[in-house]
Amino acid sequence: MHITDILVTGEPIIYGAMVSMALGGLAILFVLTYFKKWKWLWREWLTSVDHKKIGVMYILSALLMLFRGGVDAMMMRVQLAFPDLGFLNSQHYNEIFTTHGTIMIIFMAMPFLIGLMNIIVPLQIGARDFAFPYLNALSFWSFFFGMALFNISFVIGGSPDAGWTSYTPLSGAAMSPGPGQNFYLMGLQLSGIGTLATGINLMVTILKMRAPGMKLFHMPIFTWSTLVTCFIIVFAFPILTVALALLTIDRIFGAQFFTLTGEGLPMMWANLFWMWGHPEVYIVILPAFGIFSEVIATFAKKRLFGYNVMVWSMIVIALLSFLVWVHHFFTMGAGAFVNSVFSVSTMLIAVPTGVKIFNWLATLYKSKIEFTVPMLWSLAFIPSFILGGVTGVMLGMAAADYQFHNSYFLIAHFHYVLIAGTVFACFAGLVFWYPKMFGHKMNERLGRWAFWLFFFGFHVCFFPQYFLGLDGMPRRLFITNVAEWLPLNVISTVGAVGMALGFVVFVYNVYYSFRYSERETTGDSWNGNGRTLEWATTTPVPYYNFATVPYVDEIDPYVRMKEEGKTTFEEDEVKPIHMPSYTGQPFIFMALLGLASFGLIFEWMYLAVFGLIGGVVMMIRRSFDYDDGYYVSVEEIKETEKKARGL
Amino acid sequence: MAAEELKTGPLEYRTQEGQMSIMGFWIFLGAEVVLFATLFATYAVLFGRTADAPLPSELFEPGIVLIMTFLLLTSSFTCGLAIHEMRRGSVKGLIFWMVITLALGLGFLGFEIYEFVHYAHEGATLQSSAFWSAFFVLAGTHGLHVTLGIGWAILLLIQIKQRGLTNVTSRKFFIISLYWHFLDVIWIFIFTSVYLIGMVI
Structure with a gap:
């Protein structure tokens, strides 16, 4: 086989991407070699099972994917604002909206939130790591190689082009x-x-690993949102696993699940996909709700209003999320009765969501609000998200949906909930917990610039799209030189540029803050307003997290701890701490499975079988692995804590 | 990561690590239930979509499937006996019953492979129609689980030989017993909703 058979050729933009990827890759190799950082990379990061480091790697990957997905978005916006320019051809356009959607949901939103969960959840409940640190590393590397695989598609073999929903029979x-x-x-x-x-x-x-005394209804709300999200993950993801497997078997081994021959049923893909896909929407929004709740309570300097109701509304949303999937295809031939049932269940979700909105407002009511950058993102979320939510109820009305379906109205709706909800939350959470991760805050002034650029850019970009949809512009459309649509499309593109600038400022801020920000001296970074246990640790957080785990019997335990002068370092209570050993196995294991997947993609069965056998060998190795970690000595803990606390 | 160890109760539950692993596996089994439920639903939806391939009622016969059911159900019972022996502290008993469990599992697999080959000869393959795709993937996924379980159990038998009964080895055996019983439950559903219904309709 010749190399040109698998490389994508003939597209100037893709040649440019190839060159920049090659240069970027070479630059990274050069820097690592020049500064002799290879060993450091392997020892400190690639083999790490520390939840904080894994979280940082998740977030870095997610930011990279936000860039990639963002570039896709910008290319689409250029095409739509200047349809006569011939910037993209139809095939390239199809590929780009497919990768944009898939990357933003699967490889940006989820890893960003999972990264924040990784870092924060153990700290919030007083745990020293995950229940299964090895498995956590495995999770990260499986995501990483999955992401790498998906991203090389546009230079090797060609990108998928059937939309992020990959509907059959088109994707067959x-x-x-x-x-x-x-x-x-x-x-x-x-x-x-x-x-x-x-x-x-x-x-x-x-x-199983909460601090002594901490009941479920004492947990911080972000931890609660994580627990509920995990419930959805466990019950929704196997459906995707099966759907993907069936389509793979269809495509590679000639089965007839979703085909038009052999009495296959293409509609079944839509059902399976959305039975996972709708819960997936809540997988990316519930943690966002959790983040906003934390940020709002902290900077309103009050206990979150209606904590119990907040928790129950999340649980109700999680249950309802499994009962609404048909609303994604009201127009695809289900009868009036079925559509009515799903229409009602869809609108029911607005009830617990509305309850949450009122609880946030009530938390803010009569409080002394501190307008920090995370708080700006959170405050901007409330009205923006309501615009997305209300149009969601409009889409939920089955009869009206026949008008909105597949139009830009829908595009505007889900960008309003996913950006104003999830992306704002990712930024809010990252800025909020940044000092816990890196020992310094992000620059406030640049943070505001990034926020306002992104915020205005977002509204200018997506608000016109509601009207484009009502004017009849369908989604995934490559030619848009209809005179009525053009002005709004141009405005929308201007907004997209604003968002891109906001992102650039945000990334620059990472660099700027690394160079110039003041280093944190206390663990309670936000003017001593921290309410939950993560702020009780020192900054940067020691790798064992807590020298001594405090007894917790209320919500927001750190408030009382500060009043009573308690810390997470009670010197006479320090005991040796058991920690897991670092290991390179997860990396190698997932690299082998990545190789197997690559083989399957090109239907090179020898490579696939080789990779799979490698994976089995790694599992056998793991089974015989009786390394049960090591102990951190009392002296080392005392020394670390005294240094960090300036005692 | 507490390393404290309880002094009473079953060996596998005495450390927090053991308790967490067992709980994690229960949650994993919850995910497996969803996985198989999706496969069953797919099968139900595609039922009757045989195209030009033979009908299930022409191929499904009670004989072999009854033998397979008998083998797997018995293996679940002997697996229970193995854990019972483990709780009594008998490594020998554990190994004895576990080996019998695996032998029965292998017998089941042998019959399943024979059956699949037989169907393929009669013109019902993965490719021949939507119904047969759903059938082979549903039954095949179960068979794959049994195969993995057998391989896994062999690894654990080697470990128990090397290390004897500890918190860790007993936890591992307890978890694989959960897995094995789960596969048995799935098979009961396959037997009734696939084979029995397929024979009469």
Whole structure:
């Protein structure tokens, strides 16, 4: 086989991307070699089982994917604002909206939130690591190799082009031959292993490793949102696993699940996909709710209003999330009765969500609000998200949906909930917990610039799209030189540029703050307003997290701890701490499965079998691995804590 | 990561690590239930979509499937006996019953492979129609689970030979027993909703 058979050729933009990828890769290799950082990289990061480091790697990958997905978005916006320019051809456009959607949901939103959960949840409940640290590393590497696999598709083999929903029969072997669609299937399958494992891991961590005395209804609200999210992950992801597997078997081994021959049923894909896909929406929004709740309570300097109701509304949302999937295809032939049932269940979700909105408002009511950057993101979320939520109820009305379906109205709706909800929360959470991760805050002034650029950019970009939708502009459309649509499309593109600038400022702020920000001296970074246990640790957090785990019997325990002068270092109570050993196994294991997936994508069965056998060998090795970690000595803990606390 | 160890109760539950592993596996089994439920639903939806391939009622016969059911159900019972012996502290008893469990499991697998080959000869393959795709993937996923379980149990038998009964080895055996019983439950559903219904309709 010749190299040009698998490389994507003939596209100037892709040649440019190839060159920049090659240069970027070479630059990284050079820097690592020049500064002799290879060993450091392997020892400190690639083999790490520390939940904080894994979380940082998740977030870095997510930011990288936000960039990639953002570039896709910008290319689409350029095409739509200047349809006569011939910037993209239709095939390239199809590929770009497919990868944009898939990357933003699977490889940006989820890993960003899972990264924050990784770092914060154990700290909030007084745990020293995850229940299964090895499995946590495995999860990260499965996501990482899944992501890498999906992203190389546009230079090797060609990107998937059937939309992020990958509807059959379009995505079947007959209509989408070649490796493109296989990249989608295997990339998602591989990273899905990690997501499921993380769901189980965090669930056990939260249920079994809480600080002494901490009941479920004493847990910080972000931890609660994580627990509920994990429940959804565990019960929704296997459906995706099966759907992807069936389509893979269809495409590679010639089965007839979703085909038009052999009495296959293409509609079943839509059902399976959305039975996972709708809960997935809540997987990315519930943690966001948790983050906003933490930020709002901290900077309103009050206990979260209606804590119990907040928790129950999340649980109700989680249950309802499994009962609404048909609303994604009201127009695809279900009868009036079925549509009515799903229409009602869809609108029911607005009730617990509305309850949450009122609780946030009530928390803010008559409080002394401190307008920090995370608080700005959180305050901007409330009205923006309501716009997305209300249009969601409009879409939920089955009869009206026949008008809105597949139009830009829908596009505007889900960007309003996913950006104003999830992306704002990712930024809020990252800025909020940044000092816990890196020992310094992000620069406030640059943070505001990033916020206002992104915030205005977002509204300018997506608000016109509601009207484009009402004017009849369908989604995924490549030619848009209809005179009525053009002005709004241009405005929308201007907004997209604003968002891009906001992102650039945000990333620059990471660098700027690394260079110039003041180093934190206390663990309670936000003017001593911390309410939950993560702020009780020193900054940067020692690798064992807590020298002594405090007794907790209330919500927001750190408030009382500060009043009573208690810390997480009670010198005479320090005992040796048991910690897991670092290991390179998860990295190698998932690299081998990545290789197997790559083989399957190109239907090179020898490579696939080789990778799978490698994976089995790694599992056998793990089974015989009786390394049960090591103990941190009392002296070392005392020394570390005294240094960090300036005692 | 507490290393404290209880002095009473079953060996596998005495450390927090053991308790967490067992709980994690229960949650994993919850995910497995969803996985198989999706496969069953797919099968139910595609039932009757045989295209030009033979009907299930022409191929399904009670004989072999009854033998397979008998083998797997018995293996679940002997697996229970193995754990009972483990609780009594008898490594010998554990190994004895576990080996019998695996032998029965292997017998089940042998019959399943024979059956699949037989169907393929009659013109019902993964590719021949939507119904047969759903059938082979549902039964095949169960068979794959049994295969993995057998391989896994062999690894654990080697470990118990090397290390004897400890918190860790007993936890591992307890978990694989959960897995094995779970596969038995799934098979009961396959037997009734796939084979029995397929024979009469």
